[in-house]
Amino acid sequence: MKPLLQVQQLEMEYADGTKALRGISFDVHKGEFIAVIGPSGAGKSTLLRSINRLVTPTSGDIVYEGESLMTAKGTGLRKLRSNIGMIFQHYNVVDRLSVLENVLHGNLGRMSIMSGLFNRYSEAQKEMAIHLLKKVGLENEIRKRVDELSGGQRQRVGVCRALAQNPALILADEPIASLDPKSSAIVMESIYENCLEQGIACLVNLHQVDVAKKYATRIIAIQKGQILFDGKPEDLTDELIVRLYEGKEDELLAS
Template structure:
């Protein structure tokens, strides 16, 4: 269970980026966070794994507050929180399987990480995950040779090898063509169900949020406007979020 309670963040004095953001997410739930650019979606995501320090509130993962964790505790929390990036965040000169194995670095000593000392079991799991995302034939190719959709699937496999409870996706389909975007969304939804994960994706594509998400969180100017089942997202809510009629996005 992930519980966010009264989360607050300001980058400048008297200019709050997040104001009293609260929501709960159960395992096995695919969540889309929607809202205009600058609404605070990325700030929420980066707060959840403490890539930024927020100002107040609670972020509870299975009842334990991530915000109050010390350095070692935070390192252990981050093992449980995978991250999928818009720009993939891969090492392009390395092979696909090497990039997937980087997801194990949080479990390694600095020395083992530097020298890429992975167990046979970890290598076998990496291959298994590549098969699951449809890339086992590309395991020894450099990531620089892959398409955008393939790179994003490598990023998903890298997050899964962490054995996470939560996967955070920051605009995971923004750089992809429509067919690749649909493939990635279908994959994220399937893996959320299969692994009983909490998957949270920031999205601008409302139609994709409506189609694939179980739960939708709507953010406007740092405030929570909507937090319900995806089926309850209405034209009125969209107009409130975006200050304009964008109902074609629901088609």
């Protein structure tokens, strides 16, 4: 099966000399649910932000359905990005807008600039947004401003916005890091169940090893910008986990 996404020898060095990624390579296939784990500073967020070109890697290539994201520009890059949903740790929602309006923003990448500017959403787009919100238990919050919601509810709005894009791939960057255990469980279930139901591939950054093992079909472990492990959750041994978090055992205990 041809990969949906190919990450090829990705390198990222920041202006201060910090090497965040060191020759990262892996493929993602349709429907995979991949957890990326590793200690703080391992390069997890840089990896996801590079894939969506929120930052530009120093070298290497990112190929999505046969097209390079590294060389894409303008409308070409916008088109590729419209197929990749993004869920952020700090929600990245617009507080002054309603829950429904925030979710509808997931359609902007597939709309003309004028239609997006004047919020000309179709009835089908509105119906889908409401359907997604009902699925994550926010049917009673649809008309509320987002700044009236709890952190867990705001993150579920972010999940629905990403799903509203009708993407083939979702990138979730530490989506439960700022949430309490109950909200974390609801958000992870929302991401997992919707991706499974719609056949969406997902790359999710997680600190919590137990959560990664529970949901992932595959785990990629990163340490100091390099892949230490790439395989099935059941093959990730305790010894390897200890090695992964060597020097940062406090994070492992916190997870």
